[in-house]
Amino acid sequence: MEKVLPKIDITEDFTIGSNECIDNNILNLYAEYPCRLKAEIFVLCMNGTIEASINLSDYTIKANDFITLTPGSIIQINKIEGDLKLYFMVFSSKFIEGIIKTKSIIDLIYITKSHPVLSLPKEIADIYEEFFALLMKVYYREHPRYNQEILKCMLLSILYRLSDIYHSQPLRNEVGLNRSEEICKQFGHLVIQHYTRERNISFYAEQLGITPAHLSNTVKHVTGRTVIDILSETVITDAKAQLKSTNIPIHEIADSLNFPNVSFFGKYFKRLTGMSPQQYRNSDK
Numbered sequence: 001m002e003k004v005l006p007k008i009d010i011t012e013d014f015t016i017g018s019n020e021c022i023d024n025n026i027l028n029l030y031a032e033y034p035c036r037l038k039a040e041i042f043v044l045c046m047n048g049t050i051e052a053s054i055n056l057s058d059y060t061i062k063a064n065d066f067i068t069l070t071p072g073s074i075i076q077i078n079k080i081e082g083d084l085k086l087y088f089m090v091f092s093s094k095f096i097e098g099i100i101k102t103k104s105i106i107d108l109i110y111i112t113k114s115h116p117v118l119s120l121p122k123e124i125a126d127i128y129e130e131f132f133a134l135l136m137k138v139y140y141r142e143h144p145r146y147n148q149e150i151l152k153c154m155l156l157s158i159l160y161r162l163s164d165i166y167h168s169q170p171l172r173n174e175v176g177l178n179r180s181e182e183i184c185k186q187f188g189h190l191v192i193q194h195y196t197r198e199r200n201i202s203f204y205a206e207q208l209g210i211t212p213a214h215l216s217n218t219v220k221h222v223t224g225r226t227v228i229d230i231l232s233e234t235v236i237t238d239a240k241a242q243l244k245s246t247n248i249p250i251h252e253i254a255d256s257l258n259f260p261n262v263s264f265f266g267k268y269f270k271r272l273t274g275m276s277p278q279q280y281r282n283s284d285k
Contacts, residue, residue, distance in 0.1 A: 008245055009038035013095040014151050016132065016139050019086040033285070034076040036241035038093040042158060043067040044128050048084035052077045055192050056234055059117045064125035068112040068162065071096060074241050087132035091155055099152060108163045114189050118165060183208060184222045187215065188230075195234045197258050201227050236272050239265075243281040250277045 034053070043066070050061040053076045054069070061067060069075060071093055099105075120128065135154070190204050198204070204227070205212040219227050235257055242253045254265035269277050 008035065010090055010092045013092050013148070014090065014139075014154075016087075016089045016135050018088070018132070018136070019084055030075060030077040031080075033244040034074050034237050034241040035245045036238055037069055037073045037075065038071050040071055040091045040093075040096050040155075041067075041069040042089045043069070044087040044125065044132055046085040046087070046125065046129055048080065048082035048086075050077060050081075050084070051079040054116045055113065056230075056237060057188070061117055062119075064120045064122055066118045066120055066125070066128065066162075068116050068118070070109055070113055070116075073113070073116070074237055087129065087136075089132065089135070089158075091151070095151065096155075099155065105156075105159055105163075108159055108166065111166050112162070113192060114185075115166070118162070120165070124165075180218050180222050183210065183215070183218050187219060187227075191231060191234055195231060196238070196256065199231050199235070232272055236269065239269060239277065240273075240280065243277055250281075253277070 030052075045061050045063060045065045045067070047063050049063075052059055052061060053074075054067075055074055058078075186208055187204055190207055194203070201212045201215060205215040208215060210218075216227050219225065219230065223230070239253060239257060242248055242256070243250070248256075250265070251262040254262045257265065259265035259268065266276055269275075269280070273280060275283065
């Protein structure tokens with residue numbers, strides 16, 4: 001049975017599969033342009049490598065990596081190498097919204113947004129592979145009769161187990177950060193949380209407890225880019241994702257990104273990309 005790895009969301013509550021049972025062109029869709037997800041997607045990589053951008057940060061995904069893509073994540077695949085072997089589990093946005101969020105789950109959502117790729121020990125990854133394989137057998141036999149409560153238990157068991165793993169090992173790129181790098185890391189997290197509503201340097205500086213000048217100088221020194229550059233790239237990446245991977249009217253995209261009107265959004269988009277939103281939507285870029 002061929003499954004569809006979603007570009008944005010799924011219509012059913014839940015689906016599970018592997019890259020062996022989907023059209024390979026689906027992965028290529030993620031390479032053509034950024035996609036902003038609504039669904040919650042869990043991916044286990046057991047072979048091959050993928051170079052991808054997740055929420056504007058670059059990752060090399062390899063064997064034994066577990067990837068958590070939360071609703072709102074922006075993803076683009078840049079390169080695939082080797083004999084790829086992936087398992088995926090997807091919960092729809094509608095189903096996710098119905099889950100009661102405990103403090104530990106809210107904390108996990110924050111962690112996985114900042115650290116979507118988790119490297120597992122080989123023996124743990126093998127257990128997860130068996131887990132995915134078992135669920136796939138049940139899914140293809142029982143589909144579409146999965147009980148809502150069973151799905152909730154499955155999702156919560158995954159989330160709580162992930163929480164244990166995240167808290168039991170040091171997170172990638174977290175060790176040895178100096179103060180300037182820590183400020184940049186926290187700034188990046190804040191941008192992903194607030195870019196649709198806040199694009200003023202003062203807001204981010206206040207959240208970090210530093211002056212706007214200190215934030216500007218620190219970000220420029222560490223990244224070589226300005227605060228405005230980073231904010232603009234985030235906004236444009238989201239706009240591109242919505243233009244290419246949805247049929248949402250342009251005025252609604254402008255509104256979702258907190259532009260005062262579609263004309264202002266159009267000028268902003270063209271200044272940074274060289275084409276209007278409609279031209280970009282119709283292009284093959």
